[in-house]
Amino acid sequence: METKTFQPIAIGKNESEEKRFKxxxxxxxxxxxxxxxxxxxxxKIEDKSTLQxxxxxxxxxxxxxxxxxxxxxxxxxxxxxxMEVNKEYIDEMSNKINAINxxxxxxxxxxxxxxxxxxxxxxxxxxxxxxxxxxEDIAALKGFGIRITGSGLSNGTQQALMYxxxxxxxxPNTRKVLGKEIRF
Numbered sequence: 001m002e003t004k005t006f007q008p009i010a011i012g013k014n015e016s017e018e019k020r021f022k023x024x025x026x027x028x029x030x031x032x033x034x035x036x037x038x039x040x041x042x043x044k045i046e047d048k049s050t051l052q053x054x055x056x057x058x059x060x061x062x063x064x065x066x067x068x069x070x071x072x073x074x075x076x077x078x079x080x081x082x083m084e085v086n087k088e089y090i091d092e093m094s095n096k097i098n099a100i101n102x103x104x105x106x107x108x109x110x111x112x113x114x115x116x117x118x119x120x121x122x123x124x125x126x127x128x129x130x131x132x133x134x135x136e137d138i139a140a141l142k143g144f145g146i147r148i149t150g151s152g153l154s155n156g157t158q159q160a161l162m163y164x165x166x167x168x169x170x171x172p173n174t175r176k177v178l179g180k181e182i183r184f
């Protein structure tokens with residue numbers, strides 16, 4: 001007898017995590033652009049992606065390499081002060097960029113993680129497929145002029161079905177399929 005190997009089914013998407021991830025990327029890119037605009041006034045930066053990590057130390061190294069010979073033997077802080085470099089702001093921006101734990105490539109892009117929510121067992125697959133088919137059958141009833149209220153179906157299925165207001169249709173409740181529904 002041949003045993004079927006379990007294949008997870010994508011039954012939903014973690015939209016809040018996806019939005020958070022995309023927001024963090026936009027924020028990181030904006031901060032990198034801002035830091036680049038400030039730092040490129042003083043040192044040559046070939047690749048904006050190098051502004052990730054602890055760039056403040058790299059900035060000091062690049063700054064010294066370029067300007068140290070133009071100053072008498074004085075401290076780095078005095079050199080930065082004389083050149084009107086806002087080192088606190090550069091350090092702060094560098095730390096904020098570094099705090100966003102998403103590594104961007106040379107084009108300031110990254111591979112997006114999979115935000116899908118998957119079934120975890122064959123029983124969950126069967127329940128999801130059954131609920132999905134039930135939703136399709138309910139939607140087909142509209143063609144016959146039969147309107148079924150979402151709240152009635154939701155209550156009648158112990159919240160295994162829920163109404164998606166955006167799509168205007170019944171959908172399987174992924175929390176119920178995964179067995180993670182909230183019990184009162």
